[in-house]
Amino acid sequence: MALVWNEEQLMLREAAAGFLAEKASLAALRKLRDERSETGYDQEVWREMAEMGWAGIAIPEEFGGLDYGYAGLGIVLEQMGRNLSVSPLQATVLVAATAIALGGSEAQKQALLPAIASGELTLALALQEGAHHAPEKTALTATANAGGYSLSGKKVLVQDAHIADKLIVVARSAGKPGDAAGLSLFLVDASSVGVRTERVIMLDSRNGGNVLLDNVQVGAENLLGELDAGHDLLQQVLDIANIGLSAELLGLSLEAYERTLEYLKERRQFGELIGSFQGLQHRAAELFAELELAKSIVIRALQAIDANDPQLSMLASACKAKLCEVAVRATNESIQMHGGIGMTDEFDIGFFIKRARVAQQTYGDYNYHLDRYARLNNY
Amino acid sequence: MSDLDQFRQETREWLEANCPESMRTPETSDTDQYWGGRDPEMSHPDQKVWADRMGEKGWTTPEWPLEYGGGGLDKEQTKVLRQEMARIGARNPLHSFGISMLGPALLKYANDEQKQEHIPKIIRGEIRWCQGYSEPGAGSDLASLQTRAEDQGDHYLVNGSKVWTSYADKADWIFCLTRTDNSGTKHEGISFLLFDMASPGVSTRPVKLISGSSPFCETFFDDVQVPKSNLMGEAGKGWSIAKYLLTHEREMISGFGHSGAGKTLGQEALETLGTDSGGRLDDTVLRQRIAQLELDTLVFGCTMARVKDEAKAGQGLGAASSIFKYYGTELNKRRYELVMSVRGAQALAWEGDAYDNGKTPRAWLRTKANSIEGGTSEIQLNIIAKRVLGLPS
Structure with missing residues (x-):
């Protein structure tokens, strides 16, 4: 497939850029933070996003979506990265809807996907338990009983935990922590008896959270995908999630870079524009090269999702690793090249490194994905 | 059958009939690369046979215009040709700076007489070219070059030296940056000359590199007479040609x-x-x-x-x-x-x-x-x- 966006996709990009700059900009994020918003996002803006179809952008038409593919979702996510827009788009649409679309039964899809596409239903993936992304180390137990399963354990770093109507909980139904086999995914109402969610405001001012499950009873019909075979489903979901996060990292890296480039053209020291100094010029040019590379792997990986590319896992890890590397470099350079003003909260540039750090760490960072890339290439 | 499929079939048949078996093996040594020229170096006589046949068809330069002996193919056809060559493991018939560097500049900047004179010989591998750019005092700062070309009425008199001239000792002609005017900025006054390496006053000396090989030479010009008709583009305006050609060179190196x-x-x-x-x-x-x-x-x-x-x-x-x-x-x-x-x-x-x-x-x-x-x-x-x-x- 040609590594370009078509006319329609370019129009979507433009529309998304315009909407987000007006309604979900960095200034809006700052306001949500400063006012300590209860929900952590603007519900009215999310309603408008859903009206435009974004909540169902990658969901098939038969389930009320636009069927516009993950390329479309990625295009929107890149623009959200540029604007540092906050919404349930990542947790609910990119991650949870993907899990349901890939692993759900017909009944589950019918019940949930249209509600997601319309923007009514929010979800969160409860996966991580320790400091690092390691799905096979899942210990939260799922014990079979007469009514289905009983879930007990604790999850951390659950994006949107406190606003989610439903949780997708990754649990150990067989084997022991460390085994890839024996994992199962369950759909759990956030209001179920025994579920406790705690909001954690993250360093990027977004919703993280912890989830405690204490003998939570789940009906057998709420098993998502096959019993004990959840690891494979999870890998597919996480491949897509990581590519989506990479698109967001691309957007925020480009924005931080372009703002910095402008600054190099207006800030004077020693009687000169600082952009005339070769010490800065070469660093800016090297970063430009890295960003061009980043653009290429993001478009390649997004197209690979929609094309069911057999190498998707390898591409997903390549994409996430590269984008983590580039985002670290772009956001660090953006602060360094701004000098002292880059360290102030009043100036916006510092917001980018904060979001970058959380997005990097979500579902595996540079180290994790570089190693996974090597593993998938058999070394 | 579409036109392109038809082309593929004809190409396949032609390659089957014309690419010698010995030219369907990988190049393993330097002399397996055929560079053509007046006195070509070869490890196998089929190298010349293969290059001549491809050159005759214009397929050493598939997309160059027919009127100068090029293949006249479009991008899609060229892709088919490359695929069909790869299918049988056919070697690149002709390695050439004439093709990868000078050709595009000739097509863009040369006058018709120069095009008629030089392009067909590049395509057929009859003349091997080298590049006279860097000088001992002009490396990264290429525009500060000092090789002088003095206007002597009907000819230029060239004096100076070049360095890092790839395969100058094996080349027949050189495309050379010279200074015809010193009065303006360093980017002005540069002229792009084409001349025969067999001209009296041209000498070369290979430079041994850290890799042990000597692909580069020092090239010396001592009162070399170059006819005025060998000036490409305008006198003093050679820098734009130089830059244009560099973009092709960089593409090749990358x-x-x-x-x-x-x-x-x-x-x-x-x-x-x-x-x-x-x-x-x-x-x-x-x-x-x-x-x-x-x-x-x-x-x-x-x-x-x-x-x-x-x-x-x-x-x-x-x-x-x-x-x-x-x-x-x-x-x-x-x-x-x-x-x-x-x-x-x-x-x-x-x-x-x-x-x-x-x-x-x-x-x-x-x-x-x-x-x-x-x-x-x-x-x-x-x-x-x-x-x-x-x-x-």
């Missing part, structure tokens, strides 16, 4: 080391170093470095493809193309550093049949020139900073 054939570095490392108890490459640091390199190679490949696709889709030649020379050559250097690590002691021998006569370390050392020749990495970064990013001077 493609070094991307054959994509054979084993990956990871596979080779597995064979050399073995696996640990978990079945992984038994050197965690090397594993990580190989993964970084292979990942960047993958991503760079995607970038070259993206730029091509954008141009095809009419979205213009993206700014990304400016990074190719810089990134491609740095990547190739990184690759060879790791090749040396993977092969270990095996890569340290310089001589001996058991060690392929030091092929690996010689190739490793050769890559060090990649980020110097055709404009250093630092010059490339300057160009990106100023022309692409618009940073102030």
Whole structure:
């Protein structure tokens, strides 16, 4: 497939850029933070996003979506990265809807996907338990009983935990922590008896959270995908999630870079524009090269999702690793090249490194994905 | 059958009939590369047969215009030709700076007489060209070149010297940057001359490199008479031609080391170093470095493809193309550093049949020139900073 966006996709990009700059900009994020918003996002803006179809952008038409593919979702996510827009788009649409679309039964899809596409239903993936992304180390137990399963354990770093109507909980139904086999995914109402969610405001001012499950009873019909075979489903979901996060990292890296480039053209020291100094010029040019590379792997990986590319896992890890590397470099350079003003909260540039750090760490960072890339290439 | 399918079939048949069996084997030595010229070097007489047949058809330069003997093919047909050549493992019939560097500039800047004179001979491999650019005092600062061409009425009198002239000792003609005027800025007063290396007063001396080979020469001009008709473009306006030609040279250099054939570095490392108890490459640091390199190679490949696709889709030649020379050559250097690590002691021998006569370390050392020749990495970064990013001077 040609590594370009078509006319329609370019129009979507433009529309998304315009909407987000007006309604979900960095200034809006700052306001949500400063006012300590209860929900952590603007519900009215999310309603408008859903009206435009974004909540169902990658969901098939038969389930009320636009069927516009993950390329479309990625295009929107890149623009959200540029604007540092906050919404349930990542947790609910990119991650949870993907899990349901890939692993759900017909009944589950019918019940949930249209509600997601319309923007009514929010979800969160409860996966991580320790400091690092390691799905096979899942210990939260799922014990079979007469009514289905009983879930007990604790999850951390659950994006949107406190606003989610439903949780997708990754649990150990067989084997022991460390085994890839024996994992199962369950759909759990956030209001179920025994579920406790705690909001954690993250360093990027977004919703993280912890989830405690204490003998939570789940009906057998709420098993998502096959019993004990959840690891494979999870890998597919996480491949897509990581590519989506990479698109967001691309957007925020480009924005931080372009703002910095402008600054190099207006800030004077020693009687000169600082952009005339070769010490800065070469660093800016090297970063430009890295960003061009980043653009290429993001478009390649997004197209690979929609094309069911057999190498998707390898591409997903390549994409996430590269984008983590580039985002670290772009956001660090953006602060360094701004000098002292880059360290102030009043100036916006510092917001980018904060979001970058959380997005990097979500579902595996540079180290994790570089190693996974090597593993998938058999070394 | 579509026109393109028809073309494919005809091409396949023609190649079957005309590509000698011996030219369907990989090039393994320097002399397996055929460069043509008045007195061509060959390891097999079929090299000339193959080049002549392809040249006759214009397929040494598939997309050049028919009127000068080129193939006259469009991009799609050229792709088919390349695919069909690859299918039978056909060698590149003709390696040529005339094709990769001078040709595009001739087509754009030369007068009709010059085109008629030189282009057909390039296509048929009759004349081998070399490039007279760098001088002892003009490397990265190429425009400060001092080789003088004095106007003597009907001819120029050329005096001076060039350095890093690739294969000057084997070339028949040279395209040469000379100074015809010293009164303006250094970018003004440069003239682009074409002349015969057999002219009285031209001499060459090969320069031995750290890799042990001597692909480059010093070239000396002592009262060389060059007819005025050999001036390409306008006198004093040669700098734009020089820059145009450099973009083609950089394109060529950034493609070094991307054959994509054979084993990956990871596979080779597995064979050399073995696996640990978990079945992984038994050197965690090397594993990580190989993964970084292979990942960047993958991503760079995607970038070259993206730029091509954008141009095809009419979205213009993206700014990304400016990074190719810089990134491609740095990547190739990184690759060879790791090749040396993977092969270990095996890569340290310089001589001996058991060690392929030091092929690996010689190739490793050769890559060090990649980020110097055709404009250093630092010059490339300057160009990106100023022309692409618009940073102030």
